[in-house]
Amino acid sequence: MTTAHTTPAKELRISRLDKSYAMSRGRSVPAVRDFNLTLAPGEFVTLLGPSGCGKTSVLRTLAGLEDFEAGEILLDGRSIARLPAHQRRIGLVFQNYALFPHMSVFENVAYSLRLRREPDRQVRADVAHALEAVGLSEFGPRLPGQLSGGQQQRVAVARALVMKPDLLLFDEPLSNLDAKLRVQVRAELRRLQKSLGTTALYVTHDQDEAMSLSDRIAVMRAGRVEQVDAPEAIYARPATLFVAGFVGKVNALPGRIVARGADAVTVETLGHRLEQPAVPGAPGPDVLVLARPEALQLVEPGPGMPTGTVEMIEYLGDRTEYRVRVGSTQVTVIETALARHRRIAEGEPVGLAFVARAIHLLPPEAGTPS
Amino acid sequence: MADAVALPGGAQEKIGRGWGLLLLYPVLAAFVLLFVAYPVAELFSRAVMVDGKPTLAVLGKLVADPFSRKVFWNTLLLGAVVAVLGTVIATAFAYAMTRVAIPLKGMWHFLALLPTISPPILMALGLILLYGRRGLVTHELLGIQTTALYGFRGLVLAQLISYFPFAYLLMLNLFRGLDASLEEAASTLGANAWQVLRTVSLRLLMPGLAGSVLLLFSYSFADLGNPLLLGGDFPVMSSQIYQSIIGLYDIPQGACLALLLTLPAVLMFFAHKQLSARTAFATVGAKGSSRHRLVRHRGARAAALAFVGLVSLVIVLQYMTIIAGATTQLFGINYTITGKHLVAALTKSRGALLDTFTLAVVSSAVSVVLGLLIAYFVARTELPGRSWLDFVANLPLAIPGTVIGLGFALAFSGPPIVLTGTAAIIVIAFSVRSLPYGIRSGVAALDQLHRSLDEASTTMGATGGQTLWRVLVPLVRPALLAGMVFSFTRSVTTLSAVIFVVSPHWSLVTPTILSQMDRGDVGEAAALSLMVVVMVLLVVHGVPHLLGRDWREAR
Structure with missing residues (x-):
């Protein structure tokens, strides 16, 4: 494990976020309503909830991939709400990994560094570090299509890590893996995040994943946070019957x-x-x-x-x-x-x-x- | 063990009960051989046979002739320029429509597609009225008398307007089909909109771009109307074939030119086919998303709107000019408003309009029914020779219309089959040209149906024919109707395929417009063109309305 990637962890503060989706004939459906959540520097928080509860909308809004109506997003007190996605320095691991099929594993991971016009030597070193961190050092020349699902998933993580993001976002990254692999990869993810110390927000509908990975869990329902607490507290002292039922x-x-x-x-x-x-x-x-x-x-x-x-x-x-x-x-x-x-x-x-x-x-x- | 014994019996049973439908297989094969393979073979034999003896003399003379060589290179040059410029315009247009937040997208889309439902000669007519010797822009506004329009530049312009929309449709679907998460991933990794387009979207669309280039190349090759009207001192193959046959009545030379035109066209077609098979990896998989984020950058939006608006303006100007030409005494000379051309189009040219409509409707039905049957045999049976049937029936996609039309005229003017002057030769020419699209819609529709449906029907005792009629046809009807509308449009707007087979008994609109323009009856030509556009618009937009909601949704 390497610590060369660590940057001072940042605090994420989301306040009063409102987001809705436009439907036909000018109607709109609220997806996120009065959403408040603060992540301490280096903290791993999971958004847990049923499908359609707005958790992915929150994540995509943070990444700058969705517009929102109201609210504020602060990273260490600095607003990023109006920045376009490519200026936010937020790493996102997609559910389907979204690896570029026309680029090798190396080029996928190097993508953000090349955009920043880092010197070639630096790029090579950083990519090598990132691939080593996810245990794929040998796989640089391969194309994503030649990798297994678990390996693709790890390339996606390496690609997000290499840019030394201020915040790491995970959008159900394990949902396309089979059950055994999921347990193994989630342990690796946890270890990696702890060693880098990057603040991370993770979205899932799987309570086991949320329980095992998180410092704290935010249970969402119909666009709102129902309860935010440590996994043990969520399980033993749920704030509502919904929370109680969702985690067991x-x-x-x-x-x-x-x-x-x-x-x-x-x-x-x-x-x-x-x-x-x-x-x-x-x-x-x-x-x-x-x-x-x-x-x-x-x-x-x-x-x-x-x-x-x-x-x-x-x-x-x-x-x-x-x-x-x-x-x-x-x-x-x-x-x-x-x-x-x-x-x-x-x-x-x-x-x-x-x-x-x-x-x-x-x-x-x-x-x-x- | 039990299965191994039961299987052959079951297979026999299935064939035994489906024999009624199987009878159609040789009929279809005969149709395709007779009306696709035979005319083309006949045409090529005229190129290499003189007085019953094989010879390469005509071909050799043609290849050695500097003028013919120039014509050949002209054709390639025009094709290349139109293909590249058209692809650039189409790609930019499709990008603006799928990735940039601009207003009035429905209108831009409608305008961009107008040329796909118009006869390409309409573009030549509009350009002549606007930018010709007595053009509204060149003569009236700029006060110059120029022939700059006639030749290479005019042809490029006319073909770009006529054919870029087909490339636009192709690119539009490819842009829409790109997995949105790939572009999102690029932007979270720090790529701005331009970098996303350059490093991800366009890279993934490379096969599609090459496909668009080849598509436009083949459209440019096959175009006859624009070269006839605007060619000037820039002759191309298709117009030379026409001159050889109609002007010089030199059939061997026309046939040789047709052969030389067909070779590159067929090569491009197969290259295109290879490429489109490779685009599959770039499109959305089951796990991808197709909701693309729109670029909101002010400058990008303004540029996209300006570009889309400019292209649309060029197209709108064409149609406005046609309308003006149809409603003024003599556009370019006398701008007095009159309704006489429109009246003439509905009286003098009524026969051409009605004949075209009737024959196009009949042949659209023929091509879709034949297409569905061929699709069924290819996709759902193990009959020997079915892949050959598929191959030959799809050839009209590769072979330029001029070549097919000339082949028909030569093959069916004498024994064993004489069809010259009949409606049948036109219907069959239309049908054969649309057959590949009929097959395509049939294959697409059948592929969507799970094989278990016809197996279920068979287990309940239905014959092959009953299964097709009662189970499969109702489910694929929407696709078939869409195929019919497409086939109808293609038949009504073609000039190249029919110019050699029209007769005084059965007149068609596009050759009529061409001869009106040759006579200088610009007003009548414009009025009739307008009628054609209105007729096709009514069919394209009217049929879905008549058929109701489920059909529109199925599209």
Whole structure:
């Protein structure tokens, strides 16, 4: 790994960005609405959301490939919002890599340096460094068409890195790779970004990718940021039911706070009472109780616990998923293969136990679609 | 094992049930041999046979003759200049339309395509009225009496206006088809609009540019109307063939010239075909994007608008002049407004208009039906000889119209088949010339249909003919109608293919316009040209409207 490419990392500040797409007959569809996000120097942030949520629009707007109606984009306090794409010094790795098919790997990577009229010796050295960083030193003379998808992807990264960008953007760069390669390349990407220290914004709809790569994740929905936080916080303490559901399975159960202590609250759900650490500004008294499937355990039915009937069992190898009906609600419980101590059959009555301190409380309105 | 046994039986079954359609195969093959291969072969045999004996004397004399050599080089020079200039204009026009934010794009596009639906002689007529000896610009405005228009310069201008739109259409589709992310990648890497165009777009379009050059080359080669009217002291092959046949009645010499014209034309055609096969790598793949970012730079927009506007102005001036010529007593001499030429076009020339319309409609149907059948046999069957059928049927694309027309006139004026003076010879000449386009639309349409559709139909007990009629035809109808409209346009506007086969019984508009101009009836020629443009415009824009929404969307 080389550190020759590092330039002082920059802070990216996007504020109040509005963008819409013009449709026929003068109508327009909003794509990004009042979007705010700040990336600390060297930080790796992922925009995560379903397709059509506006995440790619944000990325393309940053790169200067889309016009926008309102808002400001600052790199270290300097506005780049009005600069044309070719003056922004922002590297973008495209979903389809967008390698120039008529140029060799070397010429692809050298492209930005040649435009800047760098001396030939410098170009050779820089390209060699960049190709080495992505492990493709031997591939300079090849044409992109002669490379595998994973290799093309790495050439695209090298091409973006070699220009020593102020900001690196990734537009779902792993979506065209097969599942195994994706896991391998994403580890490499993370390592590369950390070693260069370039501020990076990454777009994906794959929560595993977002979780494993990012310092922070911004979950987007319908053109807005729903929550920005570290991956663990997004998973364990989602701000809305949408966020909770987007990063994993979740049981959203109606509940009620029945007692408040100094540093704990008691919440009642499924006819059962739970102690929960109090969070500042805790909602109540009606709440939405979010319990991940692994936060519930199946136990022998007994007094003082919610009981229900197993309606469906899905065996998935490393784990088993159970759908349990408790009164009028259905809950999902996941048991890892090793945790299973007894065979349960469909139609059997079971008891449910909550894993201590593994639930999260939301105000009921956080569960309604915005 | 079970499959291996079942397969031959199944294949036999399929052929057995499709025999009705297979009967058409030899009929088609006979048609193509008789009306494509035979006339051309007959023409070439006249070049190398005198009094039944093979000889290279005529050809040798022609090649040795300094004047003929000059004509040959003239043709090449004109072709080269038109091809290169036309490609430059077409590329710049297509770039402005696909990559620069300029207003009124729909109008510029419409204007640029007007020449594709007009007879090329209309360009010569317009130029003569504007810049000729008594031209509006040269004589009236500048007060000069000049013959500068006649010859090389005039021909270049006329052919550029006539044929650059075809190159523009080609480049337009290629620019639109370029993967947008490649240009975006270049700009994020620091390339400005000009650098993106130079280092990425144009590099990727190289095969397309070469294709455009070859396309224009072959159009210039085949053009007869402009050289006849504007050639002056710059004779080219096509006009010399006409002079040999009509003026001197020297058939062996005309045939030899036709042979010499065909050779480079066919070479270019196959070079073009090779190249277009190679453009595929530059176009959008499944993962690419075709939404291109428009250049907003003020200077670039102003330059693009000025360029597009100037080219459009030249074209508009042509049509305005034709309209003026059609509505004034004698353009250039007497500018009094009159309706008499328009009346004459609808009375005296009514026969030519109606004949042209009828014969072009009939032959467009013929070429599309034959084209679809050939496409079906080529794409969907394993019949022996189908690739030869495809090859011969596509030859009219490569062979200049003059050569086909002369071949028809020579081949069918005597036994075994006499067609001279009939409507059939015109319909067949039109059909044969449009056949490659019929096949192309047929192949494109059939390729879009998944093979499983006709397999499904066959498993449900349909014969080959029933499958074609009930399943495939309804699905490909939009493409076939588009093919018909294209074929109609091509037939109505051609002069070269029909000038040797028209007769007093069946008159056509383009030869009529030519003879009106020879007589000096500029007003009538202009009025009739106008009628042709209106007729084609009505068909091109009217047919989609009559057919409704799904057809327009299918395009």
